[in-house]
Amino acid sequence: MQRSDPARAFDAPPSEADLAEIRAEVARLHGELTRYRLVVWTGGNISGRVPGTDYFVIKPSGVSYDELGPEDMVLCDLDGQVVPGSFGSHRAASSDTAAHAYVYRHMPEVGGVVHTHSTYAVAWAARGEEIPCVLTAMADEFGGPIPVGPFAVIGDDSIGRGIVQTLRGSRSRAVLMQNHGPFTIGSSARDAVKAAVMCEDVGRTVHHAREGGELIPIPQDRIDALFDRYQNVYGQSDQQDEPR
Numbered sequence: 001m002q003r004s005d006p007a008r009a010f011d012a013p014p015s016e017a018d019l020a021e022i023r024a025e026v027a028r029l030h031g032e033l034t035r036y037r038l039v040v041w042t043g044g045n046i047s048g049r050v051p052g053t054d055y056f057v058i059k060p061s062g063v064s065y066d067e068l069g070p071e072d073m074v075l076c077d078l079d080g081q082v083v084p085g086s087f088g089s090h091r092a093a094s095s096d097t098a099a100h101a102y103v104y105r106h107m108p109e110v111g112g113v114v115h116t117h118s119t120y121a122v123a124w125a126a127r128g129e130e131i132p133c134v135l136t137a138m139a140d141e142f143g144g145p146i147p148v149g150p151f152a153v154i155g156d157d158s159i160g161r162g163i164v165q166t167l168r169g170s171r172s173r174a175v176l177m178q179n180h181g182p183f184t185i186g187s188s189a190r191d192a193v194k195a196a197v198m199c200e201d202v203g204r205t206v207h208h209a210r211e212g213g214e215l216i217p218i219p220q221d222r223i224d225a226l227f228d229r230y231q232n233v234y235g236q237s238d239q240q241d242e243p244r
């Protein structure tokens with residue numbers, strides 16, 4: 001894959017000792033995708049940025065979720081290149097590695113990226129229809145509708161470009177890539193997984209609500225107030241830096 005900037009050199013990769021925590025967390029979080037039934041077979045993937053470095057770890061491509069442990073996560077630089085000799089480097093990184101890498105290069109505040117094929121979110125994506133903000137739970141978590149991103153081919157940075165173009169400046173941490181499915185971002189891999197769980201939950205609820213009749217939009221000032229409360233007040237006071 002073409003490097004983003006041939007002149008760019010990345011710092012030396014972190015040691016495996018320094019990677020242990022992020023490897024364990026990203027491997028563990030893959031179990032949350034199956035627990036919440038957001039993926040089937042080997043679909044979907046999670047990555048986590050290694051804090052303070054030019055690297056991230058991501059799921060290996062096509063490997064069963066049952067086999068995913070910390071040392072199976074693939075270490076990549078921000079160009080999406082696998083670091084030779086690192087744990088897991090004997091396998092190909094996820095099909096979406098270039099997309100995740102593009103997001104990390106262009107959104108430095110992002111610490112985790114998740115992709116799923118969760119049923120209701122994919123159904124909204126198949127229609128190219130955003131999920132309207134008609135639930136307080138959406139205002140809390142996404143600060144508005146969940147937007148649709150462009151149709152994009154798999155394997156290069158097209159999906160990443162679509163994610164950044166859609167979410168940069170948005171309060172939503174989820175985007176429905178047209179005809180494909182949800183990609184989510186977060187301050188950490190756990191935060192991005194939460195966005196994926198909540199995206200599917202509201203996608204299901206709004207789908208059934210609309211089947212029963214007309215949806216009632218929430219006024220923008222109420223959405224703003226709900227989002228502010230949830231992001232800054234909800235939960236325990238010692239959770240300040242943790243995702244809610």
Ligand SMILES: O=C(CO)[C@@H](O)[C@@H](O)COP(=O)(O)O
Pocket residue numbers: 042043044045059060061062063093094095096115116154
């Ligand atoms: O749909 C896609 C490709 O974007 C992926 O979710 C899915 O096929 C899983 O691919 P990987 O196993 O991560 O290579």
